[in-house]
Amino acid sequence: MLDPSFNKKIRKIIHKLEYSMYVIIRDKSMACTCRDTNDTPDPDCPKCLGTGNRIKVKRITGVLEPDEVSLRLEGQQQAAPSNYYYFDADKVPKEAVRAGNIIVREDEADILQGAKKYRSDSNRVIYYYTEAVPMKSNHRLFLKNFYNLVRAR
Numbered sequence: 001m002l003d004p005s006f007n008k009k010i011r012k013i014i015h016k017l018e019y020s021m022y023v024i025i026r027d028k029s030m031a032c033t034c035r036d037t038n039d040t041p042d043p044d045c046p047k048c049l050g051t052g053n054r055i056k057v058k059r060i061t062g063v064l065e066p067d068e069v070s071l072r073l074e075g076q077q078q079a080a081p082s083n084y085y086y087f088d089a090d091k092v093p094k095e096a097v098r099a100g101n102i103i104v105r106e107d108e109a110d111i112l113q114g115a116k117k118y119r120s121d122s123n124r125v126i127y128y129y130t131e132a133v134p135m136k137s138n139h140r141l142f143l144k145n146f147y148n149l150v151r152a153r
């Protein structure tokens with residue numbers, strides 16, 4: 001439980017550090033027509049951007065906290081570090097922070113891993129905090145199709 005003054009402070013910090021980004025909201029109940037007989041979506045699909053679902057693109061604001069603490073052991077392969085995001089729950093809808101949605105900032109795309117909700121004493125959600133994994137496969141193709149889609153709107 002967080003006390004109200006703490007909530008205010010958190011919001012202040014988020015508002016100071018947040019900037020504009022896109023979120024791709026996937027409707028997992030709606031399959032895109034590009035799926036083949038194995039149910040695999042076309043990575044070059046201009047409609048779903050390879051997600052295989054119906055999508056909505058929204059502009060939102062959030063705070064990025066890059067995971068810069070990477071202890072690299074010599075000779076050991078390390079996966080790309082995760083990014084972490086904070087979103088003000090009054091400004092960003094719940095559907096935007098669901099796992100599998102994709103955040104696009106400039107030429108970076110991060111896949112959300114499911115948000116934690118931080119609530120006040122009155123049980124109202126104050127902010128979301130979520131881990132996000134940088135997209136690795138078809139990253140450039142995805143971004144090309146994404147910006148074509150955004151420009152065409």
Ligand SMILES: [Zn+2]
Pocket residue numbers: 032033034035041042045046047048049050051052053
């Ligand atoms: Zn598709």
